[in-house]
Amino acid sequence: MAVSGGPFGTMDGALLLKIHTLMVRARILEERCIKMGRTGEGYFWIGGPGEEAFNVSLGLQIKKGQGPRYDYLNFHYRNSATLLAMGAATIDSIRQMRTVATDPYTKGRNFVNHYCVPEWNVVPVSSTIETQYSSAIGTAIANARTPGDAVTIVTGGDGGTAEGDFHSCLVWANRPVLPLPILIIVVNNHYAISVPEQTQHGEKKISDWGKVFGMAARTIDGNDVAESYAAVGEALAYCRKERKPYLLEAVCSRLYGHSSASGANRVNETDCIALFEEKLVAQGFAKKEDLEKVWSQALAEVDDAHQQVKKEPYPSPESIWEGVYAEPLPPSYPTKGGS
């Protein structure tokens, strides 16, 4: 039986195994997408393998729903495990990877892991680094104006903190006339594509940006489930109650490099799932065989989904005209592409 206390504190076995399953499902899904990129079934791949410990911990503690009484999520392109933890379907990411018309996020228009879920306040993920830290200002103002405990969450990478949008987010989050209930997350994987963080960033820790305002800020080991789950819980509780900002830096691995552009090959960094499984077994929360079953089930899930998606149609050429505006295109809008 599970040892109480220990490395997982008050987290119970059911929660731990739920987290484990989500982490594995996310990993298997990303590995499938990488493969689809390699075989030419999809194009560019970018995603979150290596961030599952942190991202699942985040996804499970979000107040999910539509409108300003719920959390707003301004994500970047590595939050697949967060989406799965929120309840997203594996198949939808495979749809986006294959660019089929049934891709519910972008209709086959955007790269994989560029989500958009209005029902859960997941605003459109954009490839433009750091702009989500600017739009997060707006969703956080909406949360601030609305009675209740909903907050805005924004995620991005270490490299992106060099952009002015990160500055804007910090400045606006700390406005004396309206402090914002916003959890500002930076996932530090120590690289921006090929550029090592320590060559370009003079901050000792990214969370040191909080010192300017004396704001709540912390750096954690995002490869550790227990630390991540507790830190996200604490930070969210603070934002929800105090209606103030919190800066959370999570140090994570980047297990398949930056993206398919750099080969998407497995690298030798800490694997948060392996680490977690070791502890689960050591503490008696699970047996090795149980955990292996989780992997094979996740694989079967992805296989099924993949088979299904292969039968689905690609978007039609004419569909480019859908959604230019919220209403249909005016009849005299130029659509010929010239004369």
Added chain:
Amino acid sequence: MAVSGGPFGTMDGALLLKIHTLMVRARILEERCIKMGRTGEGYFWIGGPGEEAFNVSLGLQIKKGQGPRYDYLNFHYRNSATLLAMGAATIDSIRQMRTVATDPYTKGRNFVNHYCVPEWNVVPVSSTIETQYSSAIGTAIANARTPGDAVTIVTGGDGGTAEGDFHSCLVWANRPVLPLPILIIVVNNHYAISVPEQTQHGEKKISDWGKVFGMAARTIDGNDVAESYAAVGEALAYCRKERKPYLLEAVCSRLYGHSSASGANRVNETDCIALFEEKLVAQGFAKKEDLEKVWSQALAEVDDAHQQVKKEPYPSPESIWEGVYAEPLPPSYPTKGGS
């Protein structure tokens, strides 16, 4: 005779009186420009009355010359006293205010106090708030690459620190692979046009931005000549020697409001010249009458210059085509403004 030590420390009488004269000349010049705006002899006015103590202290300690072995100056539109301290002619500002062709900074094209002096490394002042903090990165890299003790100096306001360019400047100044010899100055007059600093800025002090990097940073009373002169000296010495950045916040008055758009009326804030004169007299560095003579001489100087400028021609319509490129316009460049 002058009291040694006292509020002026080691500054000698000659230096103090030189500073005083420059401050007065700058004030009189700005007041003339304000008047020219009112009478329709010029258009928009913006400038630096109230910042003379700090700006003269800065101007006198610049390593002046052309090229990367000298200091680069990335100024905003309130540095008139710095320019005069560097040796600029009063008449040139009046030329710019009247938009005559002899305006050496911009040929009658830009607002007053938008300088540009290639011989002294004063790069073109632009109305766009905070962009000088981005171009300063480049001039500072040039200084860093060049043996010697030259540095880059950049100035701007408190409000502008909310822009991302301020962030870029801090990040690049503190890059581990190439720290920059740059004096990053923020003149805090507590307002951005009509918006009070304390409503929008959660930092206790603007110099707290230095805490992110543990960089040298300080806030001073920019209305005080002795404190300003010493602080600029210390900060410049640090940058020159250590080849590292320094963040200096100078709290100053905004004696005629934001600009002519807000009326350019005198407001009730500390007047650095009055303060300085009191101390000069109290410490025996000057008599009241001597100081009054400085004012009347400055007025005469401005009167003469103004009379001269009135005789000078405005730029010709065709001159709009000069300087589009570094070389003459290619013959087939479209110049008709349409068909």
Added chain:
Amino acid sequence: MANMVQAIRLALHYGEENLGVREIFGEDVGPPLGGVFTATQGLRTAWNSPLDERGIVGAAMGLAWAGFRPVAEIQFVDYIFNVIDLLKLAANATWTSGGRYKTPMVVMTPTGSGIHGSIYHSHSFDSIATKLHGMKVVCPSNPLDAYGLMISAIKDDNPVLFLKPKALLRVKGEELIPGEPADEKELRAMIDAPIGDRSQWKPRWPDVKEYAVPIGQAKISKAGSGATVVTHGRMVPVALEVAKALAAAGTGDVEVVDMRSLVPYDWELIKASIKKTGRVLFLNEETEITNFGEHLFRRTVDELFYDLKVRPRLLCGKATPGIGLSPALEYATVPQKTDVERALRELIDEPA
């Protein structure tokens, strides 16, 4: 009659009371100033932002996605060029999300020259604005249209860029806004903040009514059969003045089309006018290398080549890096009345 800033203020007031506008913000937009041109004076939901255009547009996007129908201001269009990426994101969010997200937000900003604004208070923005596909772009030439376009912009479920011609902001209208007091002194006393201390001041709002100028509808400001001028914003009164003078002198019968919406634009109305007159001048303030008028010009040649009596014309700004402050420089750079006269003369006089 209300001038254009008053008209915009009244529309924003109508918007916050009746159309769900919950946040109006930007640099100096809240008290005490209420906007550098006073367009937001006295509004209940107007507030000051940090000096940060990226934060302003980012905030507007987020608020739009949350359904708050924000109206954000960029203090001058000259200072919009560091947020083109964010405007693009606002414009493409609906399309990118496969139609699932709406981005109902208004970004308003003073545009154009004519106030001795020098290099950074004289910019026009039409060609870039019309390239932010998914964004609607409007530009009124008079207070009543400003009122009606702002109400449409607020109600629209797409992002709308509302360009305010700087030089027309203080020009009074010729038609009353529905609900506006007939006496303009009374209006001023009701809604203009007093000079000096205004900390205790509150506006008394007239009971203005909904009046929408549909986005995408141009207007024939003056009918004519001899030639068409297609223009917008600050150039409308100039074109009208010239057209009326020609009519009075009996030397030309010019139709003036005020586009009002740049995108989507009223191609049907423009086309009908050109078909009728067979002669057309496209007129705007922006510089000539890649000018929005060139798009209209090209489409005219594409679709109306055989209806044209003479080749179409463009009159616009010179392709200089800026507009100089000394008046001779500005006048040589941006079309002036005499330039419009000359262009129209040539257009009319050319044998068919």
Added chain:
Amino acid sequence: MANMVQAIRLALHYGEENLGVREIFGEDVGPPLGGVFTATQGLRTAWNSPLDERGIVGAAMGLAWAGFRPVAEIQFVDYIFNVIDLLKLAANATWTSGGRYKTPMVVMTPTGSGIHGSIYHSHSFDSIATKLHGMKVVCPSNPLDAYGLMISAIKDDNPVLFLKPKALLRVKGEELIPGEPADEKELRAMIDAPIGDRSQWKPRWPDVKEYAVPIGQAKISKAGSGATVVTHGRMVPVALEVAKALAAAGTGDVEVVDMRSLVPYDWELIKASIKKTGRVLFLNEETEITNFGEHLFRRTVDELFYDLKVRPRLLCGKATPGIGLSPALEYATVPQKTDVERALRELIDEPA
């Protein structure tokens, strides 16, 4: 033969050794990557910047004013839209300063579609680029021109925007760069970094020679007398392929004009070609509402109306908010070979 990234790399090498280039930088521009397309691999003065386009362009401006002749990279033109204000400052500094400051800097950036780049790796930028008056804008269609244009860009005393067509970066040239080894395998072994650990690697540079393609000079890529296509960058090989096929089939004699420089552009050459053929198609990838081709189109009508046998044409991208990833979407949005064929057919077949 060198491909386009190799050609650019050789030109930059020539620049740092002979033309005073002292800083080459941008995101991933230095070791180990040497640029996401390897355009800066092995260069002595290439270094990595923070992930901050504003800092990159700001640094370039400051370095230019200090005489360091920087070459800065924006990783993709899709990520240039947050620095338009800074590019404008770089472009207007000479004019604003009354001609006293020069701003010799190069900003290079991959442009256009054709690599399944989806919404943010498919942008074109021509119309905004050509509106940054004071900036020069070039865009090569083959390695030798890329080499020659980069050398001219480096030598120029004005800021130059160097647009690199993404889809052509790996396409080999048909002409040798002066000094390039004849064997392309040898070139690769000399200047391409090895796969895997490259910490010890150093390039062996061939002794390339100065070769400048003057900015402002277009080129006739294929002569013809029946119709003119004016194009640049990625559309040049497409136009050439179609033109050659038409010639081979004896169904059309098309002249292909490769602009190479967008601003200042070679109006004399374009004009002469249109005068000769009387038929012209402007072809580019960018979206159609306010498209740089529309500027050229308008000028053609202004100056060559009576030389035209039939109305001029524009073929360009559709005015959608983005270019979709699924191939059918991209192909429906950006001109493809079949579209060019159809447009040229119509142009040629229309009775004069």
